Amino acid sequence: MSETARRPQQQDRQPGVETEMEPRPKAEMREYRAAGKLAGKIALVTGGDSGIGRAVAIGFAKEGADVAITYLDEHQDAEETIRLIEAEGRRALGIPGDIGNSDFAREVVRQVVAKFNRIDILVNNAGEQHMAEKLEDITDDQLERTFRTNIFAQFFLTRAALPEMPEGSSVINTTSVTAYHGNPTLVDYASTKGAIVAFTRSLALQLQKRKIRVNAGAPGPIWTPQIPSSYPAEKTAKHGQQSPMSRAGEPDEVAPAYIFLASHDASYFSGQVLHPNGGTVVNG
Numbered sequence: 001m002s003e004t005a006r007r008p009q010q011q012d013r014q015p016g017v018e019t020e021m022e023p024r025p026k027a028e029m030r031e032y033r034a035a036g037k038l039a040g041k042i043a044l045v046t047g048g049d050s051g052i053g054r055a056v057a058i059g060f061a062k063e064g065a066d067v068a069i070t071y072l073d074e075h076q077d078a079e080e081t082i083r084l085i086e087a088e089g090r091r092a093l094g095i096p097g098d099i100g101n102s103d104f105a106r107e108v109v110r111q112v113v114a115k116f117n118r119i120d121i122l123v124n125n126a127g128e129q130h131m132a133e134k135l136e137d138i139t140d141d142q143l144e145r146t147f148r149t150n151i152f153a154q155f156f157l158t159r160a161a162l163p164e165m166p167e168g169s170s171v172i173n174t175t176s177v178t179a180y181h182g183n184p185t186l187v188d189y190a191s192t193k194g195a196i197v198a199f200t201r202s203l204a205l206q207l208q209k210r211k212i213r214v215n216a217g218a219p220g221p222i223w224t225p226q227i228p229s230s231y232p233a234e235k236t237a238k239h240g241q242q243s244p245m246s247r248a249g250e251p252d253e254v255a256p257a258y259i260f261l262a263s264h265d266a267s268y269f270s271g272q273v274l275h276p277n278g279g280t281v282v283n284g
Helices: 051-062 075-087 102-116 140-164 187-206 233-237 251-262
Strands: 042-046 066-071 092-096 121-124 170-174 213-217
Touching: 042 051, 042 102, 042 140, 051 066, 051 075, 051 121, 051 251, 066 075, 066 102, 075 092, 092 102, 102 140, 121 140, 121 251, 140 187, 170 187, 170 251, 187 213, 213 251
Parallel strands: 042 066, 042 121, 066 092, 121 170, 170 213
Antiparallel strands: none
16 A cells, blocks of 8 residues: 555544554654753643644653643543653653533643643644535534634633743644635634634734743644544545645654744744645745
8 A cells, every 4th residue: 555545444433543543643753853952841732642742742752841631532542642751751641621611721731730830832732623515514513613622722721821831931733724725625624723823823922021932833634533533434545645745744744843833943933833734835
């Protein structure tokens, strides 16, 4: 099987489960060479159980950070991420729950601060998507669910975390190439991702005086559990072939952008969006 095609597969639950994917996404950052860029830092990554979130959490640990992750209920995936963080000699914490709930967001921050005393890096990464061929097919429940998970949660968690984030901290939000190019079958999802771009730019301006940087990553097609859990099997098998590189990216190809934005190397970056998308040019 070529790297541009995968076995047709589909999962009947949101969010998806990485342990059921074939092949498994590459998230262990095996080729990455760390330089202690996040030594002593405390990071919180939502959706850190799998996919991009897992790769970011592992990359942060390789660079010296202790890492807390949130996830919905994918306990086996989360346990593996925690194992991989601890294998780098760093402390880890997994917190299950629904980030679309503001009470849970406050509880997450309480637990992280209780264990690690502060938060230096917040990665708002968790998200969900549902295909709909027509706008009329998007139910009220789906619309609210997508907005709660993808953008409300970023407001909730950042609002709760900011009092615990010292000067020099970093917020990194996950948006998407769909915010710039749109997607005819992901209208509600793309709309939330556009909102995340505006949230990132506006919050970056607001937090300048507090010396907290806010940036975002806008991945293109990446091989994560979100793909088989939201697309039919025949579409999953061809995921990413429309990109200029004719393939889907792997989570470990996205994570270095987040490591850069979290580190002092990006000290003059705020309100910006990086685009690990396989070569698609976007203007914005």
